[in-house]
Amino acid sequence: MDGSDAPTLRNDLSAYWLPFTANRRFKQNPRLFARADGMFYYTPEGREVLDAVAGLWAVNAGHNRRPIVEAIQRQAAEMDYATAFNVAHPKAFELASRVADLMPGDLDHVFFVNSGSEAVDTALKIALAYHRVRGKGARTRLIGRERGYHGVGFGGISVGGLVKNRMYFGPGLPGVDHLPHTHDLARNAFTRGQPEHGAELADALERLVALHDASTIAAVIVEPMAGSTGVLPPPKGYLERLRAICDRHDILLIFDEVITGFGRLGEPFAAQRFGVTPDLITMAKGLTNAAVPMGAVGVSAGIHDALMEGADAPIELFHGYTYSGHPLACAAGLATLDLYAEEGLFERARSLESGWEEALHSLRDARHVIDIRTIGLAAAVELEPRPGAPTARATQVFETLFDRGLLVRPTGDTLALSPPLIVEPEHIARTVDQLRAVLATVE
Ligand code: PXG
Numbered sequence: 001m002d003g004s005d006a007p008t009l010r011n012d013l014s015a016y017w018l019p020f021t022a023n024r025r026f027k028q029n030p031r032l033f034a035r036a037d038g039m040f041y042y043t044p045e046g047r048e049v050l051d052a053v054a055g056l057w058a059v060n061a062g063h064n065r066r067p068i069v070e071a072i073q074r075q076a077a078e079m080d081y082a083t084a085f086n087v088a089h090p091k092a093f094e095l096a097s098r099v100a101d102l103m104p105g106d107l108d109h110v111f112f113v114n115s116g117s118e119a120v121d122t123a124l125k126i127a128l129a130y131h132r133v134r135g136k137g138a139r140t141r142l143i144g145r146e147r148g149y150h151g152v153g154f155g156g157i158s159v160g161g162l163v164k165n166r167m168y169f170g171p172g173l174p175g176v177d178h179l180p181h182t183h184d185l186a187r188n189a190f191t192r193g194q195p196e197h198g199a200e201l202a203d204a205l206e207r208l209v210a211l212h213d214a215s216t217i218a219a220v221i222v223e224p225m226a227g228s229t230g231v232l233p234p235p236k237g238y239l240e241r242l243r244a245i246c247d248r249h250d251i252l253l254i255f256d257e258v259i260t261g262f263g264r265l266g267e268p269f270a271a272q273r274f275g276v277t278p279d280l281i282t283m284a285k286g287l288t289n290a291a292v293p294m295g296a297v298g299v300s301a302g303i304h305d306a307l308m309e310g311a312d313a314p315i316e317l318f319h320g321y322t323y324s325g326h327p328l329a330c331a332a333g334l335a336t337l338d339l340y341a342e343e344g345l346f347e348r349a350r351s352l353e354s355g356w357e358e359a360l361h362s363l364r365d366a367r368h369v370i371d372i373r374t375i376g377l378a379a380a381v382e383l384e385p386r387p388g389a390p391t392a393r394a395t396q397v398f399e400t401l402f403d404r405g406l407l408v409r410p411t412g413d414t415l416a417l418s419p420p421l422i423v424e425p426e427h428i429a430r431t432v433d434q435l436r437a438v439l440a441t442v443e
Contacts (some may be wrong), residue, residue, distance in 0.1 A: 031402055036063035039420060039427055041407065049402065052431045053409045054420045057227060057259040058290035061339045062420040068291050068335040075331035084112070084324040092325035095333045099287070099296060102268040102337070105277035109304040111297045111317075112325040116258035116284035117151025119295035120221070123280045124155045125319055127219035127252045130303045133310035136250075139218040140175055143208060143251075147181035149228035150221060150256050150282075159221050162229060177212065179204045179222070183232050185382075189371045190364060191233070192357050194274075198235030202242045205251075214249035219280075224270035227259035230414035231373050231380035239276040246279075252303070253278040258295070262286030263340060263421050265376030266350030273376070279303060289336040294329035345421040349377045355425060359432045360417070366439045368393060379417040381435065386443075396442050397435075406434045 013027045033049070035042040039062060041049040054060055061068070075091075082089045096110035111126070113119050124142055131139035144150065144159030151157075157165050158172035161181065166172065180201050188195035205220060224239060226232040246253040255278040260270035262283070267273040269281060280303065284295030307316045323329075340346060357374040363381060364372060371382040386393045391412055398410040408431075409416040415435070419427065 058285035060286040062422040071335035091330035106301040109299040113295040119282035121153040121155040145179040147229040199237030219252040221254040233375040263346035288332040292329040292332040
């Protein structure tokens with residue numbers, strides 16, 4: 001085909017608006033991935049980049065795993081889409097049962113959505129509807145936590161606690177309040193696993209109950225380990241206290257496990273790792289190994305049954321999405337859960353944890369480092385901010401590491417790490433060595 005017959009293609013950088021990205025900076029120096037396999041991404045030029053963040057806390061079984069790819073291909077050929085309203089398909093029931101089996105306690109029911117943000121807004125709505133059908137419709141307040149990340153829906157940013165995610169978008173949901181965050185560098189720096197100090201911060205919930213009265217509060221939502229804000233494991237005893245206060249006042253406890261679900265902390269959910277069972281669990285990411293977008297809300301029998309028995313309309317919950325329980329997502333989810341089980345990946349995360357912890361904490365004396373936090377196969381390396389230029393140092397470290405073939409996740413002045421659970425000790429060593437080298441060169 002000569003040039004004159006070529007279709008006119010416009011493929012410049014301007015149309016695509018990247019999410020959560022400094023677009024103008026990115027477009028001066030775009031970073032592209034064209035292919036992925038196992039622990040690695042590959043750029044269009046074929047350069048290998050070690051994925052130390054599982055995509056974005058999501059690809060827990062590693063990239064492009066054959067059984068997942070083939071399950072999606074088979075499903076696409078067999079049935080592309082089925083509505084979930086008044087009709088269903090077998091794999092949705094199967095995946096819900098499989099997820100229910102992984103969840104703790106009496107969390108036996110699963111509502112499918114398409115992302116973590118949708119999971120959060122769905123969970124908040126289920127909490128409100130639950131109280132209402134029990135004749136407690138005044139329980140409408142929702143309590144989140146400073147530094148919490150619960151996606152980008154209006155519900156999620158309202159209960160969330162990241163300033164920039166909230167301040168540009170108006171007042172959000174009414175009747176929301178926040179617990180204090182648990183980050184305490186002065187007392188807990190360089191903690192391995194759960195920090196010693198801070199259980200008493202859960203008592204702030206009692207103060208909110210005293211301020212608003214329990215009869216106005218529907219639910220508390222927290223990440224059992226805060227992820228996006230820079231990996232904050234819960235202080236010892238903190239989640240237990242939150243659970244006890246919620247029980248005392250008939251307040252629902254929601255764990256946002258979008259990051260911690262599916263093995264990140266060496267158990268199916270952080271709930272099992274910390275021995276605290278919430279009433280609702282939000283999940284996404286690792287549910288399908290991120291191969292097809294999907295999220296879900298795990299719901300306790302008590303909440304589910306109250307809505308089934310107490311609803312004042314034939315449809316018990318006026319909520320759902322066109323793509324809830326999408327066949328491709330269900331196929332990917334089933335193949336993913338099979339792979340986790342066959343390869344024992346949750347247990348593998350647990351067995352790698354001490355080596356991971358040791359390797360990461362060896363960076364304690366590296367330049368700029370003011371804290372290191374590790375738990376499960378997650379870690380944060382917190383840097384001293386550049387005077388007058390917060391986040392600039394972590395951004396530069398991220399960009400330099402990328403150029404040298406390592407993908408990490410900058411958040412504020414913290415570098416977060418969360419490798420696929422198939423990570424090998426050699427990848428961990430390479431990650432730490434690269435980090436040390438780059439920290440030494442970046443001002
Ligand atoms: N809850 C939690 C706890 C999350 O981590 C969401 C909800 C929203 O999920 P969706 O699928 O709507 O994006 C998340 C998402 C980071 C980072 O830098 C993490 C997320 C998203 C963007 C950045 O750690 N997690």
